Amino acid sequence: MRILDSARELFAEKGFERTTIRAVAAAASVDPALVMQYFGSKRELFSQAVKVVPAPLTATDTDELVDQLLASLGLKLGGLPEGALAMMRSMLTDQAAADHVRVSLGRQIDSVGAALPAAEDPQLRAALVVTALLGVTIGHQLLGVTALREVPADHIAALLRPAIKVLAGPPG
Amino acid sequence: MRILDSARELFAEKGFERTTIRAVAAAASVDPALVMQYFGSKRELFSQAVKVVPAPLTATDTDELVDQLLASLGLKLGGLPEGALAMMRSMLTDQAAADHVRVSLGRQIDSVGAALPAAEDPQLRAALVVTALLGVTIGHQLLGVTALREVPADHIAALLRPAIKVLAGPPG
DNA sequence: CCATTCGCTCAACACTTGTTGACCCAATCA
DNA sequence: TGATTGGGTCAACAAGTGTTGAGCGAATGG
Known part of the structure; x- marks a missing residue:
């Protein structure tokens, strides 16, 4: 989704604090309120945006x-x-x-x-x-x-x- | 100075962004405006608080x-x-x-x-x-x-x- | 054709932030 | 004593924040 991509990019660049919902919305060409409607809170947006599955270590030697x-x-x-x-x-x-x-x-x-x-x-x-x-x-x-x-x-x-x-x- | 000590401590604990002038002032039992009067800006307070002389490397081997x-x-x-x-x-x-x-x-x-x-x-x-x-x-x-x-x-x-x-x- | 839903937007609220200017009050000085 | 200075405080401003609720317009369904 476009919002998640913009959020991920901004969070990676500026960190949680300095990334604003408004900036994410603007980067995704979308209304700030829509971001809230989709994700409920900034924290939840962050959680969804950074979700990453760490590859488990399967090495033996x-x-x-x-x-x-x-x-x-x-x-x-x-x-x-x-x-x-x-x-x-x-x-x-x-x-x-x-x-x-x-x-x-x-x-x-x-x-x-x-x-x-x-x-x-x-x-x-x-x-x-x-x-x-x-x-x-x-x-x-x-x-x-x-x-x-x-x-x-x-x-x-x-x-x-x-x-x-x-x-x-x-x-x- | 008490203000600088409180500032250093809070900056070290929470970082620049999440440390507020008001919190520093409170920790030093002082009015927020006094902090401004002494240091002019939050940035300058930060600069003064973190000032540290890095020991130069003088090693040969x-x-x-x-x-x-x-x-x-x-x-x-x-x-x-x-x-x-x-x-x-x-x-x-x-x-x-x-x-x-x-x-x-x-x-x-x-x-x-x-x-x-x-x-x-x-x-x-x-x-x-x-x-x-x-x-x-x-x-x-x-x-x-x-x-x-x-x-x-x-x-x-x-x-x-x-x-x-x-x-x-x-x-x- | 009208009513209803649904995706979306607008404006606003409540709060926090750095920062400032007016002010107070005790010490100094004439 | 009366004026002045200077350290300190107070209340407020302007900007920015996350968040919300009313409302819009188009699609949907009867």
């Missing part, structure tokens, strides 16, 4: 796991779906978004921790892997750090891979 | 560099100054904060890139090191990722160190 992680954080070809960007954009300033991201990352960390070679602190190592990748994604997609702009995602992935494997634990 | 990086991103004892947290909290949703962080990270990346062993892509590797650490800090300090809470900063630093060295490039 570490190599595959790293690749799936890189992909799920947009560090391989294709980048992130705009809904995920919208969620990330708001996660530091919106309680609901923060909660969602926290449990979402938590789940991912649990998966990764379970899949890690039985090093010490698998849960902690997993958390570091995931948050480190999150940081790269933020710098790349949300902050536009200049040294990362225009760098193809695979190149980034290639440089990250060995470091992640070290962080994941002693080679099993 | 990689080990020392990594330690300084960990420290400057709050991953060693002491955590980050509240002003830095406030800046980071707002960086995804406030243009001015985003600009500030981008150039600040850019500077840090340049320093790190210059100090790296002459691997290929030193600038890019430096950017990945810095943003990865940024991500861990966000997860730890701003998002409260459960697997990272209550973990002493040195422990985190210890696990990160080897991975960072790998990411920084082939051992010189």
Whole structure:
């Protein structure tokens, strides 16, 4: 739907707070009241707009796991779906978004921790892997750090891979 | 000053947008108009409140560099100054904060890139090191990722160190 | 042909925000 | 004592917000 697309785009660009119903409506060439009629509230519009199904991690060996992680954080070809960007954009300033991201990352960390070679602190190592990748994604997609702009995602992935494997634990 | 302390605290907790002059004034037991009289505008109050002098990187060898990086991103004892947290909290949703962080990270990346062993892509590797650490800090300090809470900063630093060295490039 | 529904729009409400100008009141000074 | 200054407060403004309820016009159904 046109409204959801405009909403997703604006939420990804400006975050929850700074995106107004009126702006979404204007971007979709529609009356603000219509947005309310369809979605009931700004929060609900946000929820619908950012809805994204996280691909579950199905990897068994570490190599595959790293690749799936890189992909799920947009560090391989294709980048992130705009809904995920919208969620990330708001996660530091919106309680609901923060909660969602926290449990979402938590789940991912649990998966990764379970899949890690039985090093010490698998849960902690997993958390570091995931948050480190999150940081790269933020710098790349949300902050536009200049040294990362225009760098193809695979190149980034290639440089990250060995470091992640070290962080994941002693080679099993 | 009491106003600046309250402002810093609130900015760090809620970000620029969601922190109101009235809330800052109330927290400092002061009239909102007085805050304006002292600082002229909310933006200026923010600037003064988050002002923080980034410790320059003076390291020569990689080990020392990594330690300084960990420290400057709050991953060693002491955590980050509240002003830095406030800046980071707002960086995804406030243009001015985003600009500030981008150039600040850019500077840090340049320093790190210059100090790296002459691997290929030193600038890019430096950017990945810095943003990865940024991500861990966000997860730890701003998002409260459960697997990272209550973990002493040195422990985190210890696990990160080897991975960072790998990411920084082939051992010189 | 009239009544009714349904998608949509308009204008407005209630509230919050940053910001300002008039004002007050105690201390200073002549 | 009387005038003046200066730190501090009060009430208000103008703009922007999410949200709502009355109403419009066209399609639908009898």
